[in-house]
Amino acid sequence: MQHNIIDEAKSLRKYLHQHPELSCFEENTSRHLIERLKSECTPDELIVFKHYGVAAIFKGDKPGKSVLIRGDFDALPIQEINDFAHKSLTEGVSHKCGHDGHASILYALARYLSLERQEKGDAILLFQPAEENGEGAKGIINDPLFDSLKPDYAVALHNLPGYDLHKVVWRSGTFTAAANSIIIKLTGKTSHAAEPEFGINPALAMAEITQLILDQNQPDLDTDDFRIATPIYTTMGDQAYGVSAGYGELHFTLRAWDNQVIRDHEEKCEDIARQVAGAHDLKIEIEWTQSFFANFNDERVIAAIKGAAAAGGYETEQRATPFKWGEDFGIFTEQFPGAMFGIGSGKNCPALHNPDYDFPDELIETGMIIFKEIISQLQE
Template sequence: MKELIQLRKELHQYPEISGNEKETAKRILTFLSHYSPDTIITKLGGEGILATYNGKEKGKTILFRCELDALPIHEINSFSHQSVYEDVSHKCGHDGHMAILCGLAKELYQNPIEKGTVLLLFQPAEEDGNGARRVSNDKKFKEIKPDYAFALHNLPGFKKHQIIVKEHTFTCAVNSMIIKLRGKTSHAGEPENGINPALAISEIINHFDAIIKNDVTQPDYCLITPIYINMGEKAYGVSAGYGEIHFTIRSNSNLQMRTIETHLESIIQSIASKHKLELNIDWTQSFQANENNVEAINIIREAASKNRFDILEKEEPFTFGEDFGLFTQKFKGAMLGLGSGEKTPSLHNPDYDFPDEIIETGIKLFHQITKDILNA
């Protein structure tokens, strides 16, 4: 574990944001070079890496995925491996997830599989929702068709080493909306000669607020959060002619998200037309819901039981987004949670740090899943 903990801390110290993971990828490739994958694909969907370990005989193919990117968050920790960059840090634990997959690579090298194939995907750009899509659309990935796909996410607020599972929706669908409203600027003393978007923005906020359904266990769950508003300038003699408002929308299924998107666009179009405003709607940072396959979840349960790990059956989905949902749409797969401590700072907090003691737990679970599937 000493080697993997050192790697994790090094990755933590030199974080890179989504789409800029060049040096992170180099560090992963250097580590993998000591543990001889049969093939390595680089520059996958950006800076992504796919390492392959083949058995002597043909068999099933399993994909395990982790993330390369960090967040644009200033770290307030003062330990020796703190980020060297002022406003970039690993506050979601992707450094630990990478260490787990590197540990699995080491395990597969030291204890080669007899049949089948294991694919280790180090995916870029998870945090902005673009990485899974770019990997999936990369021509180098087109022939990759695993029988199963797995990923984990560390979860503060849960006991260390605990395995958190849930059938069907594990993490919510998330999409972010940018609404641009263009009217006409005028003198503030003659607002009737212009078209100010303020009332339209107010109506949109109120209409959206009325749609919110906070119970994530219900089929009509819909959480809409205002993120950003900009209108006019600090010029008190001018009535604004342009306004912009951003929202993040969450649903507990991909199908429900499509329904919500259509409904929201209809509302906005009606309000913009009423106020004679030009309208532009953009969607960004889209995350598909992780809709876990029941068979894949049963495999996780069995592997966790064999290692005598504590298993928690989650009743409701997590409300955060995770773009592994695109892979669970395409392949039979599942995302699981790995408890990182009940008193650990929350994800995306400036004082968060991945707990090194759970690296071994993740490796053991993934390796047990590998053996159970390929030796069946």
């Protein structure tokens, strides 16, 4: 029985890989998952959220805790260079973070729970869109339909290239960094390049802002106040050599281990930008985009993850520092006791977001086994 489930989940994974969709545009992916859940699984309830998210709910025979398991399903704007049979059919879009695999693990778990319900409590299997841009978790948690779920715990995994295949990687406290991206727009006055004194060129202000923001970095990974700003994009003026620019933009991504540290860092960066702009008589507009809370792991859930790994016979490793990448599951661990953990994708697996990456199908069964055991462990 379990063998058939895994084979079907692997087939689903390859289908999703062939038909990737970008964040906030996963209409067909969502529809396909809904059809599969309705026809091949028997959830007690199926909730379809406003922006493509889906929750399949399985109720145990006895009262117990409600455990939410999250799996994402959006792809990335990356051209795939692999040439296997299930390669992406969409030009410039591909599953290069393994979300096709994460969703397939959840599908396998849904199939399993359809045949063998957990003894106690509710299992909420959340298929989530738009993780990559931070909009998915936020949209679901703000959807009125989510109010009825009220999970006691929330759990998610991410595959991890560079670690031995199937190894369970855990960490107490912060697992992934808080991240937010700032866009600074500076408007001065365009003038003739021969008479820059009659205009207001933002170049010097842009250089000062960049230097002062980078001066705020605390790059020591072992400190609680770790924080870094990374310059992402800069633009100013046009390739018109007779014109002194009157407009410029600066984009930075900020990261920190702690949600309060990044809030303070955001405020400091805004203050720097506004003060420098004012000193140069520039109008300023600031926007924020792609915001991710830090994933803070609850000790009770970490104990369940380690217990599930031990029950399944999987090797574990405690990570010394958090991962520096952002993950929007942090909005769940901000509001509910929860945790994110990793499963090794292999020492030689291409890195995440690389054009030759492909999710290892061997992890589907591993993820399913660990998740179903976590649900059981959290009922004790």
